[in-house]
Amino acid sequence: MTLAIFDLDNTLIADDSDYLWGQFLVEQGIVDREQYERANARFYEQYKAGNLDIGEFLAFALKPLADHAPEQLYHWRRQFVEQKIQPILLPAARQLIDTHKQQGHTPLVITATNRFVTEPIVALYGIEHLIATRPSMQDGRYTGGYEGVPCFQGGKVTRLQQWLEQQRADLRGSWFYSDSHNDLPLLMQVENPVAVDPDDKLRSFAQEKGWPIISLREGRCPEHHFAK
Secondary structure, rough: EEEEEEEEOOOOOOOHHHHHHHHHHHHHOOHHHHHHHHHHHHHHHHHHHHHOOHHHHHHHHHHHOOOOOOOOOHHHHHHHHHHHHHHHHHHHHHHHHHHHHHHOOEEEEEEEEEEEHHHHHHHOOOOOOOEEEEEEEOOOEEEEEOOOOOOOHHHHHHHHHHHHHHOHHHHHHHEEEEEEEEHHHHHHHOEEEEOOOOOOOHHHHHHHHHOOOOOOOOOOOOOOOOOO
């Protein structure tokens, strides 16, 4: 299989789903507004700066899952997707995914945001394969912890390699689309790295390497770089 790999946040959607989930919890009164909003903003700034402590962040982000029954969480998640995610889906992203599918490529989303938040978002784009940070469960409830390697920075490479082994696949001809310099470890692994509405660090690196730089925010998917 030829993989078309996509980051999710600020790549296929026009914002960060992890941050928006936190905002949703605040707005619904599910978590303490002042404390949670401040921490959520602090972690997001650390992520953008490239110095996020992923263990510390996950302890914060996954705690609300442990505090409530799954049935209630799934109800809130449906509201979250309708209110926060549907408005930031990108038609150009859908076009790009469809173009790869038409060429026989296999779409895959790989994201640091946990699977609880991202699974229904990825499904909206009709993508079957998702590699994401996995919240752990015990006796039918989330524990507030996570399983395996967090899917962040170099952890994305590790998790993808594990997935490839399970699928008996490799990265020949592969594509990876991302907005973030945090994804440079994986961008360096694929044959066709593409910077999508990139942050300043990734834009500079992509220009230096001669990688394509595209935008999915402008309503129509650019065609000049499309799959070979």
